Amino acid sequence: MAETERVERPSLALAPDPGVARRSRDQSPAPSSLLGLSRDSGAIFRSTHSVSAMTLVLLVGCATASSGGGAPPPAEARPRVGDPLRLPTVAWSAEEQAVHVLNRLAYGPSPADLRALESMGAPAWIAWQLRPADIDDAAVEKRLADFPSLSMSSAELVARYPRAKKVAEARGISMEGKSPEAVRAELLRVVEPYQLPRQVGAELVAARLIRATESQRQLQEQLVDFWFNHFNVSADKGAVRWMVSPYEREAIRPHLFGSFRALLGAVAHHPAMLFYLDNWTSTREGFSLPKRGRLGLNENYARELLELHTLGVDGGYTQEDVREVARCFTGWGIRKPNEEGTFEFHPQAHDRGSKRVLGVEIPAGGGIEDGERVLDLLASHPSTARFIARKLAQKFVMDVPPPSLVDRVAQVFLRTGGDLTATYRALLESPEFWSDAARAAKVKTPLEFTVSAVRVLGGTTAGDVPLVQALTRMGQPLYRAQPPTGWPEAAQPWVNPGALVARIDFGLKLASGRLTGTEVPLPAAAGAPEEVVDRTAEAILHRPLGDGTRATVLAALGASEVMPDGERRPVDGAKLVGLLLGAPEFQNQ
Amino acid sequence: MSAFSRRRFLRSAGALAALGTVPGFLGRALAAAEGASGKTLVLLFLRGGADGLSIVPPVGDLAYRAARPTLALAPPGKDGGAIRLDDVFALHPALSPLLPLWSEGTLGIVHAAGLPGATRSHFDAQDFCESGTPGRKSTADGWLNRAVQRATGPDGAFRVVAVQPTLPRMLVGDAPAVAMSSLGQFRLPGGAAAGTAFDALYAQAVDTALRTTGMETFEALREAGSARLARLSPANGAEYGNAPIARRLQDVARLIRSGVGLQVAVTDMGGWDTHVGEGSEKGQLASRLAELGGALAALARDLGARWADTRVVVMTEFGRTARENGNRGTDHGTASVMLVLGGGVRGGRVVGGYRGLARSELFEERDLAIGTDVRSVLWEAVRGQLAVRDASTVFPGFSPGSPVLG
Numbered sequence: 004m005a006e007t008e009r010v011e012r013p014s015l016a017l018a019p020d021p022g023v024a025r026r027s028r029d030q031s032p033a034p035s036s037l038l039g040l041s042r043d044s045g046a047i048f049r050s051t052h053s054v055s056a057m058t059l060v061l062l063v064g065c066a067t068a069s070s071g072g073g074a075p076p077p078a079e080a081r082p083r084v085g086d087p088l089r090l091p092t093v094a095w096s097a098e099e100q101a102v103h104v105l106n107r108l109a110y111g112p113s114p115a116d117l118r119a120l121e122s123m124g125a126p127a128w129i130a131w132q133l134r135p136a137d138i139d140d141a142a143v144e145k146r147l148a149d150f151p152s153l154s155m156s157s158a159e160l161v162a163r164y165p166r167a168k169k170v171a172e173a174r175g176i177s178m179e180g181k182s183p184e185a186v187r188a189e190l191l192r193v194v195e196p197y198q199l200p201r202q203v204g205a206e207l208v209a210a211r212l213i214r215a216t217e218s219q220r221q222l223q224e225q226l227v228d229f230w231f232n233h234f235n236v237s238a239d240k241g242a243v244r245w246m247v248s249p250y251e252r253e254a255i256r257p258h259l260f261g262s263f264r265a266l267l268g269a270v271a272h273h274p275a276m277l278f279y280l281d282n283w284t285s286t287r288e289g290f291s292l293p294k295r296g297r298l299g300l301n302e303n304y305a306r307e308l309l310e311l312h313t314l315g316v317d318g319g320y321t322q323e324d325v326r327e328v329a330r331c332f333t334g335w336g337i338r339k340p341n342e343e344g345t346f347e348f349h350p351q352a353h354d355r356g357s358k359r360v361l362g363v364e365i366p367a368g369g370g371i372e373d374g375e376r377v378l379d380l381l382a383s384h385p386s387t388a389r390f391i392a393r394k395l396a397q398k399f400v401m402d403v404p405p406p407s408l409v410d411r412v413a414q415v416f417l418r419t420g421g422d423l424t425a426t427y428r429a430l431l432e433s434p435e436f437w438s439d440a441a442r443a444a445k446v447k448t449p450l451e452f453t454v455s456a457v458r459v460l461g462g463t464t465a466g467d468v469p470l471v472q473a474l475t476r477m478g479q480p481l482y483r484a485q486p487p488t489g490w491p492e493a494a495q496p497w498v499n500p501g502a503l504v505a506r507i508d509f510g511l512k513l514a515s516g517r518l519t520g521t522e523v524p525l526p527a528a529a530g531a532p533e534e535v536v537d538r539t540a541e542a543i544l545h546r547p548l549g550d551g552t553r554a555t556v557l558a559a560l561g562a563s564e565v566m567p568d569g570e571r572r573p574v575d576g577a578k579l580v581g582l583l584l585g586a587p588e589f590q591n592q
Numbered sequence: 593m594s595a596f597s598r599r600r601f602l603r604s605a606g607a608l609a610a611l612g613t614v615p616g617f618l619g620r621a622l623a624a625a626e627g628a629s630g631k632t633l634v635l636l637f638l639r640g641g642a643d644g645l646s647i648v649p650p651v652g653d654l655a656y657r658a659a660r661p662t663l664a665l666a667p668p669g670k671d672g673g674a675i676r677l678d679d680v681f682a683l684h685p686a687l688s689p690l691l692p693l694w695s696e697g698t699l700g701i702v703h704a705a706g707l708p709g710a711t712r713s714h715f716d717a718q719d720f721c722e723s724g725t726p727g728r729k730s731t732a733d734g735w736l737n738r739a740v741q742r743a744t745g746p747d748g749a750f751r752v753v754a755v756q757p758t759l760p761r762m763l764v765g766d767a768p769a770v771a772m773s774s775l776g777q778f779r780l781p782g783g784a785a786a787g788t789a790f791d792a793l794y795a796q797a798v799d800t801a802l803r804t805t806g807m808e809t810f811e812a813l814r815e816a817g818s819a820r821l822a823r824l825s826p827a828n829g830a831e832y833g834n835a836p837i838a839r840r841l842q843d844v845a846r847l848i849r850s851g852v853g854l855q856v857a858v859t860d861m862g863g864w865d866t867h868v869g870e871g872s873e874k875g876q877l878a879s880r881l882a883e884l885g886g887a888l889a890a891l892a893r894d895l896g897a898r899w900a901d902t903r904v905v906v907m908t909e910f911g912r913t914a915r916e917n918g919n920r921g922t923d924h925g926t927a928s929v930m931l932v933l934g935g936g937v938r939g940g941r942v943v944g945g946y947r948g949l950a951r952s953e954l955f956e957e958r959d960l961a962i963g964t965d966v967r968s969v970l971w972e973a974v975r976g977q978l979a980v981r982d983a984s985t986v987f988p989g990f991s992p993g994s995p996v997l998g
Contacts, residue, residue: 184863240715280729281716303729310730446801478759478771485719485761488732498801500749500809501759501770504778507790511781551796559789578782585790587797587806 088126091434100125102545103442106592107399108132108431109221111447111455112545116221129431132222133260133424140219147213150206152248157274157344160245164200200245204238207248208481209466215454216464226259226427227251228450229398234270234312235489236279238482242340243279247482249344250275263391263421264382267312271378274337274344280304280487283337285329287354298352305329307487308381315393318386324361330354331365331373382421388413394492395426400436401444402493408435443591446494449477451592452506456513456584459543460523467520473512476505498590510584515577528576532562535574543583556582632848633977634857634891634904634934635736636837637721637760638884640864641714642908644928645949645960646877647687648701648942652680655949659915663872663922672873677701681942685873686881689889693933698892698899700939700997703946704963706910706927714865714924717909721966722761724987735970736856737765739986743978746853749812753847755840755859763858768805770812775822775843779813787813812852819850830894835883837861838890845894848902855978864908868919888933900935905973907966913958914949926959930969932997936976943996964996972998 093100101120105112108129120128131138147153152160167190171177174193176186196202215224231251238247254273258266270276277283282304291297305328309320334353338345348371357367363380365373381387392412396404408430415429416422430436447455453474457464464470474481478497484490491497512518514525526539536556540548548556557563559582564572583589649665650656651674657664665684666673674682675691681703683690693699709727711717720726724735740752740763752769754760759771772778780786787810794806816822824846832838840859847854863880870877884906892899911928932939945963947953955961971983971992983992 237715241713306728307730316730446799475758476771480758485715486723486732487729491732494801495766496764498805499759499768499770500805500812501754501772501778503805503809504772504780504813507780507786511786549796552793555789555792555796559785581782582789582793586793587799587802590802591799 088130088428089432090126091432091437093437095437097121097124098545099442100437101128103437104129105221106443106455107436107445108225109458110215110224110451111458111592113458114461114542116458129222132220133427135220135223135260138219143214143218146217147210150210152203152206153210153252155248157242157245157249158342160203160248161342161344164198164203164245167199170194170199203244203248204482205468205471207238207251208471211481212454212464212466212470215450216457216462223256223259225398227255229395230259230266231255232484232489232492233394234266234276235484235487236275237485239485240279242344243275246273246275246278246344249273258423260424260427261422262382263387263416263423263426264378266423267378267382268375270312271308271332271335271374272346274340274346276304277335277337277346278340280307282332282335283340285333285335286349286352287330287333287356290352300326300329300333300354302326302329305332308377311487313381313390314384314386315390318384318390320361327358327360327365328377330356330358331360331369331377335371335374383417385413385417388416388421392416392426392430395430396435397492399430400433400441405435408433443588445592446497446590447592448490448497449474449479449502449506450481452477452590453509455592456510456589457521457523460525460580462513462521462523464521469512469518470521473505473509473518477502477509478505506590507585510589511578511581514580514584523580525576525580528574528579532557532560532571532574535576536560536562536579539576539579540583543580544586544588546588548588552586552588631901631903631977632854632857632898633973634841634844634902635762635859635973636841636904636906637718637762637858637860638864638906638908639714639718639860639862640866640908641717641910641912641924642864642928643866643870643877643912643922644703644705644908645911645914645922646870646872647684647881648677648681648703648929649674649684650680650703650946650949651676651682652678653948655914655951659949661916662920663870663916665872674873677942680946684878684881686878687885689885690931690933693889693892694940697940698934698937700932700937701942702930702932702944702964702969702996703942704927704944704960705907705930705966705969706962706964707966708962712910712924712926714909719761721907721909724762724967724970725989733765734760734762735967735986736762736858736974737767737769739974739978739980740767740769740856741765742980742982742985743855745855745978748853749808750815750847750852750854752856753844753854753858755843755857760858760860763856768808769856774839775816775846778816778822784817787817815850815852819852821846821850821852824850826890826894828893828896830890831886832890832894833883833886835887837883838887841887841891842894845891848895848898866912867917867921867923870916870921888931892933903932903934903936903973903977905969906931906933907970911960914954914960915958926955927962928960930966932969932973937997939997941997965990965993968992968996972996 095103098121101117102112104120104125105116109116123131152164155163167187171186171190176189218224234255236243236247236250238244250273254269258269280303281301284298285301285304286298288299290299302325306325308328309318309325310316314320334349336347336349336352338347350370353370355368358365358373360377361380365376389409393404393409396408396412400408411433412426412429416426419425435441453470471481479490513521513523516522526542528535536553537547556579560574560579561572562574566572646663646665651665651667665682668674668676668682672685674685675688676682677694683694690699707720707726711720719729722734723731725731745751749770752763752767754763754769754771755774756771757773759769763769780790791810794803794810797803797806826832826842826845827849832842837859844857844859847857861884866877869875888904891904895902907930908928910924910926912922912925914925917923947961947963949960951957953961967987967990971987972995974980974986976998980986983990
């Protein structure tokens with residue numbers, strides 16, 4: 004626990020950024036056709052690319068009329084929409100840029116996204132991805148309609164997917180003297196597996212995998228990953244299993260491109276977080292309930308709110324602050340967690356005394372607004388800006404981002420009052436994002452690895468059990484990260500022998516069509532082995548193989564062998580693809 | 593972090609010396625010469641909150657039978673009775689395979705072990721048992737990983753192995769560790785040919801972490817394949833049976849016996865959450881204990897002389913209520929038992945500060961109170977098997993007291 008000195012209280016009054024306002028006024032009229040725009044911006048981008056000394060300043064308007072995403076929001080509400088993305092000088096080819104952008108902002112290049120990005124140009128594509136509401140994603144949404152649990156409230160989920168024990172009681176099955184396995188076997192004779200609670204998790208995992216693989220809103224999906232992980236809850240903890248699907252839908256997804264304060268508030272109010280970090284049990288000291296006896300303060304949420312959600316461990320708070328924050332959140336509870344699972348404030352459990360948080364007095368007599376006041380303080384705190392900027396830079400740029408980048412992005416976060424889209428923009432316009440040091444500098448997480456393998460081949464997945472099991476073997480059972488820190492962002496924990504065997508095994512199985520529910524077309528394997536290897540490597544790795552690697556792959560394919568009829572042995576396409584997916588080059592992004 | 597860099601350094605030094613062709617046993621001989629101990633720590637986690645009061649029933653405690661009218665084990669000597677250990681404690685009859693170890697002094701029992709700041713949530717209690725920082729949720733790594741980071745040891749892929757599908761929280765962290773459902777599944781489809789190709793691909797990897805991990809991985813795969821590790825038969829007439837925990841411990845024995853440098857092994861076993869119909873000398877809990885006892889006894893026998901260099905710690909996240917509930921089961925409680933087996937254990941005794949089941953002695957008037965901090969037992973095992981000196985690096989904020997079983 005950091006017991007460092009408090010940092011100075013931040014100024015809450017934030018001056019509007021004059022630059023932002025000016026750019027909004029200068030914005031050129033939106034073209035009426037997205038396709039027309041794409042061609043234009045792509046042409047600009049390509050033609051200026053050769054003048055590498057020039058800083059590119061591109062005006063990219065994003066049309067909405069023809070993209071099928073509904074009416075655009077009013078300009079005042081989202082002042083930065085359509086602003087030009089100002090990229091630094093980049094000495095990479097259009098393909099190299101596209102591959103880098105898709106590796107970081109998407110789940111790797113798919114053939115279709117690669118074509119779209121190359122024709123639009125990186126600045127236009129990124130601007131497009133920053134406005135997911137304007138991206139037509141009907142095909143994926145139609146597929147997700149197969150998962151009824153995705154749109155249900157916690158109460159509906161509890162009612163539709165009740166605990167096995169409850170089903171047993173309702174059906175008059177006695178559990179006495181039986182092992183859990185025996186009870187389960189008996190239950191499965193009267194109910195279908197898809198009626199049990201695990202189905203809620205299965206559908207959520209499948210939906211995440213389908214979206215990551217096939218959604219047009221790729222940046223949105225990467226940000227779901229990032230922010231869910233930042234505000235992690237685990238489906239393994241009690242009633243969270245019925246809350247986790249609403250949590251992603253209600254607390255995380257709506258706020259990815261809005262203000263950090265709104266996201267933080269949605270999380271703080273959500274029963275999934277209140278349950279996972281025990282705040283629903285936290286009351287003023289001395290409070291007691293007839294059925295539950297004496298209760299008291301539980302600091303778990305308060306501590307992680309400061310350490311993991313906002314300020315960071317070195318963010319300048321004390322143990323006393325943790326306690327005071329916990330007092331502010333007493334009474335933030337859940338109405339019937341195992342039945343209804345909705346937020347409820349319990350005034351009688353709230354500590355109405357005065358508190359002092361980060362040097363700021365919160366007067367006595369307050370109610371739910373005490374917690375809101377804390378969230379205001381934290382969301383606008385410079386330590387929070389740095390902490391969020393660093394984590395974003397770690398995700399999108401490199402494991403150990405340069406402090407200068409973190410500072411710049413943090414300044415934008417502060418200046419814009421925690422506007423997340425503006426913050427992402429600052430990161431994506433940074434020379435660091437476009438630097439050679441950032442290219443292929445990150446090891447893919449298991450989720451990124453598996454999904455990028457399916458995408459690079461233009462495949463499709465139903466998010467079925469074999470893919471989910473493969474992720475588990477690689478160390479990333481989705482929605483089940485136990486600690487509130489979530490999954491690690493840096494490479495180290497993902498690179499170990501067991502996980503590596505699991506990755507190689509996955510690549511070979513995927514390529515040979517043995518991963519039920521996930522299908523990939525294999526690239527054509529006709530022609531001389533050298534040509535096939537080069538062509539396939541280019542399609543999967545997007546760069547030529549090193550001489551040694553090329554020779555290894557050819558040897559493994561038996562390319563030098565001559566068949567009895569004098570012909571050379573034809574390339575085993577599945578084996579070739581399996582080798583390339585398991586190769587070290589494909590583990591990086 | 594420093595231990596990790598050390599590993600990288602050793603790895604690349606070895607690779608430079610022999611261009612990646614040094615046989616595994618040579619590398620290990622080098623590691624042994626550097627002072628590696630050859631000792632192994634095996635950690636077995638009983639998930640669900642195992643009922644210490646039935647596993648090692650306090651039959652000499654007058655309050656025991658009163659608290660558990662239907663679940664209490666019959667006293668030693670009676671039909672189906674528990675096995676006498678001392679004046680207070682007895683062993684559940686299903687654990688009779690462990691009796692020879694108790695008699696020879698390589699089984700010690702810590703009764704009333706628990707973590708302070710108890711929580712009765714499985715999730716949180718397991719989390720704290722594995723992070724090693726009770727009350728602090730945001731600890732990202734596990735205590736056993738931190739211990740490995742501070743230990744010297746053989747430098748190979750099989751140094752730290754979890755015989756379970758995913759890496760348990762206690763092994764998460766900077767020190768590399770392998771998780772495998774079983775040795776039989778630790779292989780590549782495509783066999784040796786695929787292994788050779790990937791070996792060559794990773795030897796050329798630009799990314800250092802991938803290259804070194806790759807080298808370890810393929811050496812381990814070769815070793816596992818060439819030694820036919822997965823098919824190594826039990827020695828000394830040990831019989832494991834078919835229970836999942838027995839198969840897992842058999843794999844642990846294979847790794848120890850084949851000398852691949854196993855320093856830490858972790859596995860787990862479920863089915864201990866006995867809210868309903870727990871049973872007494874027979875029943876749900878008894879079946880689990882029979883599997884557990886049989887597997888541990890087989891492990892001890894199979895290891896032969898190596899048993900002296902092995903220490904097995906059996907733990908759970910919490911004990912269960914002193915009194916049985918209305919469903920002939922027990923609910924989530926506080927303190928439970930830990931079994932400590934192997935060489936270096938001064939066993940044949942029950943220790944731990946058991947205070948009894950009289951109402952005045954119970955924690956919150958319902959649970960067996962904690963007499964020994966779980967971390968004291970774990971730390972003793974870490975110090976003995978991994979030769980780590982500073983307890984605070986493994987369990988921050990914890991200072992170990994006097995020896996428990998050492």
